[in-house]
Amino acid sequence: MKKFDWYGKKILMLGAARQGQAIARYMSEHGAEVMLSDAKPFNKLFPAFDALKDLPIHWVTGGHPVELLSDVDSVFVTGGADLQIPIIREAVFRNIPIQNDTQVFLSAVQAPVIGITGSSGKTTTTTLTGRIAEAQKKEEQHIWVGGNIGNPLLTFVDDIKKDDIVILELSSFQLEIATISPRISAILNITPNHLDRHGTMEAYIAAKKHIIDYQNEMDIAVLNRDDKISWNLRKEIHGRLMSFGFVKPVDCDHEAAIFLENGMIKRCMKGIEEDLFSANLIRLRGSHNIANVMAACAIASAAGFSPKAMREGIENFSGVDHRLQWVREFNGVNWYNDSIATAPERTMAALKSFDEPLVLLLGGRDKHLPWDELADQIHHRARCAILFGEAAPLIKTALEKAQTTDSSLAVIVCHTLQEAVAAAASQAQAGDVILLSPGGTSYDAFKDFEERGKQFIEWVLQLK
Structure with a gap:
């Protein structure tokens, strides 16, 4: 319309x-x-x-x-x-x-649209893609980044020209009633999330899948070869396929793909294999962030952006606030804010990003998601778990069930996040990392994950 x-x-x-x-x-x-x-x-x-x-x-x-x-x-x-x-x-x-506003925007905007969804990594990938587009753009072009981040782009739709580029982060909530798909649509991953809203995993997948459901034969779907659910959707795309993953595809001569090999981010496309840049260029912690970078390169390749623009967009990018954000070093202890982790799956990714001894702060409000796998990882990767908020009893039960005879994990239960920060400071030893990666939403005590993250930073900076 x-x-x-x-x-x-x-x-x-x-x-x-x-x-x-x-x-x-x-x-x-x-x-x-x-x-x-x-x-x-x-x-x-x-x-x-x-x-x-x-x-x-x-x-x-x-x-x-x-x-x-x-x-x-x-x-x-x-x-x-x-x-x-x-x-x-x-x-x-x-x-x-x-x-919703996304539907109206997609029906009214004149410029080509890149849409990005996934259970995790959306904002980092969207921000990276925006930086690459900025490095690629012509002088008269404008790059518009929005959707689930920033202000609603519908406010600016009449100012967006047909030669501009739009990059949208799209949540399952926005896609749930979608009947229009962007020309380039990426599904980064699909893992259990928002089941308190969608009810079943099948309904959640269906909502995410709407981003590619209404594409045509000239459009491009970008999928993750390392994520089973995302990759299975390749059978249902209507146009062309671009993929990303850690391992080189078997049939690289006939696939368009991004992969990691011998420390290099590489691309195979139209039968040509080329190095894009060294993985050492990536300043973000964790293998999940390497996947986010590869996703951004896959999206950029689908949009026709150059390897030079990809390198420029990724170089010196240190991340987005509240996503493994370094806060400070105090008494030999490094504090990190990962308030965006509102599902156990995201906390598991955060845990894998550190080799140092971990004091983990987790809690908030449960989203009816399983905690068992995360509990098992916490016993293997953390030396102390400090629980707070509504979900604290639920997480404590999961940790007790996962405990083994050789586990030395200390578990502390606090009422609030502020109390958890104080407890973490008292438990910390030089060389530790103290990580806020809650695994639950913020709605039991805060407006959103950003407010929770800002409060965490404020309390940490007040430590003396």
Whole structure:
């Protein structure tokens, strides 16, 4: 649907946060009649109301009564909206289209779009791809990076020119109701995550898969050869395939692929094998970050970016905040912030990034994911586990079940993250790494993982 199609349409937007404001503004400015409903009372929405006060928007606050659906042409939701609430279920029953800002953006934008999803590594890979694109771009081009990071790009869609390049990080929440796929779509990996939202692993995979479901024969899917679920999706792509993985493909003459060999990141494409750069150029910790770099190179290759641009984009990149972020060295102990680790799988990747003795801080809110494998790894890789938040009892039980006779792991349970920081400082020995890699979400005590990470950094920097 093109942007001019919204003229005279009656739109119901559920939620007045950033995405909701972006949709409301876009729709109103393109001639739609907009009703904005938020479950919060009006006195909690003054910033949102102030941001949209120049537009003829009808506000409904304090709930989402189903009566709002009368004569509505489309219902819009934010990425994190619960699709099972009564008003959305009733809209589905009435065959009223349910959309989000990503759908509108993809239908309206003129520039080519690169979409990136995965259970982990999305933001790092998206940021790297953006840096490579910046190194590749022509003088008159603009690179737009957004989606699940930064501000909603729908706010800027009318400013994006057809020769620009758009790079979107897309979550399963954003893809859940997708009916449009980017021209280049990457699935980095699919491991158990957000099952508290999607219910089953099958539903989670289906949501992720939407990023390639609506491609055509000229589009390109980028898949991970080392991730079983991602790689199995190669049988269902509609266009061309570009892959990445640690081992060189068997049939490199006929595949387009990125791989690691003899310390070099390499590419085979159109029957030509070439060195891209030394893996020593990568400053990020952990094999999972080498995979993220290879993914960015695969995406860049699919987009036609040069090896020179890849090297320039990756060189001197030290990472994204809250992702194995070094905080400080204090009394011979290095502190790291990996607050982005909101699933056990991500914490396992973080553990593999260190050879030093580890004091691990983990907890938060559980997402109905298994802790058993992580518990086993903690016994082998950490000397102390400090648990905090709602999930602490659950994790403690998993650690007790995984304990063996030769395990010397110390386990400390705290109520809050701040208490956990103090406990870690008291336990630390010179040469240790203290790692916040929670494995659970932040919602039991913080607005999001970023707020949790910032608070962690603040408390660590206060240590004396």
